[in-house]
Amino acid sequence: MRQTTQQLGGLANERLITEATQRRTEETLRHVTRQLGGLGNKFGSFTEGLVFASMRRILSRRFHVDEISFRRIARRNGHEQEFDMIGVANGARQAVYVVEIKSELNEAELEKR
Numbered sequence: 001m002r003q004t005t006q007q008l009g010g011l012a013n014e015r016l017i018t019e020a021t022q023r024r025t026e027e028t029l030r031h032v033t034r035q036l037g038g039l040g041n042k043f044g045s046f047t048e049g050l051v052f053a054s055m056r057r058i059l060s061r062r063f064h065v066d067e068i069s070f071r072r073i074a075r076r077n078g079h080e081q082e083f084d085m086i087g088v089a090n091g092a093r094q095a096v097y098v099v100e101i102k103s104e105l106n107e108a109e110l111e112k113r
Helices: 002-061 107-111
Strands: 067-076 079-089 095-099
Touching (some): 002 067
Antiparallel strands (some): 079 095
């Protein structure tokens, strides 16, 4: 009987250790996930920075835009959209060009509305 009580005590102790280890692992995973998210945002900003100057020239020279805006956010009816660049050609053309910059283009991004 004494041996069974000791075994149960040992199992309970092992369970506590396992649960503590699991909590530490989960916290580490949350921390790494936050860091990766931040890195992804920085990479996106880096890519945008590389592209902005070229897109500005293209919008100005090829599409003859009069106004160029960077990183615009529009909110309507509880919905929000973010645009990397918008070029507006007033006058005879009266056109708007929206530029979405991606560091990696894939089909899922093309399907977004």
